[in-house]
Amino acid sequence: MSFKEAIESGKFVITAEVGPPKGTDITTMIHDMHILKGKIDAVNVTDNQSAVMRICSLAVCKIAMEQGLEPILQMTCRDRNRIGLQSDLLGASVLGIHNVLCMTGDHVTAGDQKGSKSVYDIESVQLLQVVDSLNKGKDMHGNELKGATSFYQGAVVTPEANPLEPQLMKFEKKVRVGANFFQTQAIYDIEKFKSFMAFARKSNTKIMAGLVVLKSVGMANFLNNNVPGIKVPPELIAELKAAGKEKALDTGLNITARHIKQLKDEKICDGVHIMAIGMEDKVPEILQRAGLL
Amino acid sequence: MIISKRKSHEDLMKSFKKYKSFFLIGCSECASLCGTGDVAAMKTMQEELEQEGKTVTGMMVPKTGCQTLGTKIELKKDKEACESAEAIVVMSCGAGTQSGVEIFPDKPVYPSNDTLFLGNMTRFQMFDERCSLCGECIIDQTGGICPITNCPKGLLNGPCGGMKDGNCEVSSEIKCAWVRIYERQKKVNELDKMNEILPPKDWSKKQNPHAMARQDKDKDKKEKKA
Structure with a gap:
């Protein structure tokens, strides 16, 4: 069953992510892909995440397919103008990549190519419109395509943005232009997430909760202080602290597993997106602890 | 200036x-x-x-x-x-x-x-950029605040995921342009405009090198002579 069929059928879907490496050595990445194979519904391939230059998402999506994984092409608007984006979308389509996650993209100031020119010719809402148009057989300027795409397009949302209302208004725009599914920014407070879901359920779209595995107290504090829209509640930090340094990662895996179980058992959302950030090999263990494997 | x-x-x-x-x-x-x-x-x-x-x-x-x-x-x-x-x-x-x-x-x-x-002088020799001469003004849609200029990404349809406590991901010294637009639209009772989807910019309007002659220039001259 494809990712689209799974999520549309009401199955609680699981996605993880693979960050393409910087350089041509893909041994570790292939190893991680093997570990993930058969255990998740699809794998996100990030697009020069944090504006750090790496292998392009498109090439790694193709490799993921060859390794038996269904890819979700992450596509940001930072590095390509409308010609580049549409051209890459057509390219993805002919390579058999049919899931795309439309994002704005971190600003170049975050990355390792600081003097480069940001593009943002279009942005996430408009990129979703572009995908919709390509699916209908026309480019974004209305020119006929010889053969349409058939993308299942998704978007991102930050349920704990502060202030929240402008973010929710943008979420509604994304739904209006055809976002079939959302993967959220990392969430840690399930009760707060429930109130976001009460709002999101008014829209006809699928929501997957984003989960970032906590490795240490330091990481939790770092996320709280530096990453927009992420709030690790004090109870979880206390839990990591109580576990001690050696058991912190194990506790972090438990927390993620516990959240997955609760989100699924209480039917809070339609799936989860696990961002293991360098620990992709731990994803099966998390799923096992959540009772999903 | x-x-x-x-x-x-x-x-x-x-x-x-x-x-x-x-x-x-x-x-x-x-x-x-x-x-x-x-x-x-x-x-x-x-x-x-x-x-x-x-x-x-x-x-x-x-x-x-x-x-x-x-x-x-x-x-x-x-x-x-x-x-x-x-x-x-x-x-x-x-x-x-x-x-x-x-x-x-x-x-x-x-x-x-x-x-x-192109800057506005806010105090003596303190300047802020508010307009980037994009060739087609859209601030009637955005509460009079230009997102092309005030948002480092020039986003047209709301804040990105990088907004943190109302500030920009590029620098905490910059207030998120879309939070400013949101607050302003709320104040002037035009928050409904934030629900409108703005189309991609027509960047051909910013194609340099520009040249322009006032269209009615010749008419003015003739009137003066008369």
């Missing part, structure tokens, strides 16, 4: 290296307000050049440096001083410097400043 900033002493001396004598041209408009093209800035430049063993044959502050014809006429009284200089230094913006290039077809013309942006 056009905001300019003087280049460093080292960079200037490097670019002036070949020449010994200079004529300085400032500007009484933007560059004077920025302190980069007024008499005081020119005096400082003269001192720096003289310390390096160079000479200044004269200096002049035109009313509007980017008005090529006017500046050319104003420079007539300085004909000799200009001729005796090996090079011209223009202490205004990139436009003013290129007026100089047009006025002096046979002489090297150098800029002393970096031209930064």
Whole structure:
């Protein structure tokens, strides 16, 4: 069953992510892909995440397919103008990549190519419109395509943005232009997430909760202080602290597993997106602890 | 106004290296307000050049440096001083410097400043960028606040995921343009406009080099004659 069929059928879907490496050595990445194979519904391939230059998402999506994984092409608007984006979308389509996650993209100031020119010719809402148009057989300027795409397009949302209302208004725009599914920014407070879901359920779209595995107290504090829209509640930090340094990662895996179980058992959302950030090999263990494997 | 900033002493001396004598041209408009093209800035430049063993044959502050014809006429009284200089230094913006290039077809013309942006002066010599001359104004849709300029990504349909506590991901010193637009629209009772999806910009409107002649210019002239 494809990712689209799974999520549309009401199955609680699981996605993880693979960050393409910087350089041509893909041994570790292939190893991680093997570990993930058969255990998740699809794998996100990030697009020069944090504006750090790496292998392009498109090439790694193709490799993921060859390794038996269904890819979700992450596509940001930072590095390509409308010609580049549409051209890459057509390219993805002919390579058999049919899931795309439309994002704005971190600003170049975050990355390792600081003097480069940001593009943002279009942005996430408009990129979703572009995908919709390509699916209908026309480019974004209305020119006929010889053969349409058939993308299942998704978007991102930050349920704990502060202030929240402008973010929710943008979420509604994304739904209006055809976002079939959302993967959220990392969430840690399930009760707060429930109130976001009460709002999101008014829209006809699928929501997957984003989960970032906590490795240490330091990481939790770092996320709280530096990453927009992420709030690790004090109870979880206390839990990591109580576990001690050696058991912190194990506790972090438990927390993620516990959240997955609760989100699924209480039917809070339609799936989860696990961002293991360098620990992709731990994803099966998390799923096992959540009772999903 | 056009905001300019003087280049460093080292960079200037490097670019002036070949020449010994200079004529300085400032500007009484933007560059004077920025302190980069007024008499005081020119005096400082003269001192720096003289310390390096160079000479200044004269200096002049035109009313509007980017008005090529006017500046050319104003420079007539300085004909000799200009001729005796090996090079011209223009202490205004990139436009003013290129007026100089047009006025002096046979002489090297150098800029002393970096031209930064179209700015609003918020307090004395404190400037903010609010408009980026995109060629097609959309701020009727965005509460009078330009997201093309005030959002480092120029986003048109709301804040990105990088917004943190109302501030921009690029710098916590910048307030998120879309949070500002949201607050403003709420205040002026136009929050419904935030639900409208703005289409991609037509960047052909910003295609440089621009040139424009007022369409009714000839009509005006005829009316004057009559």
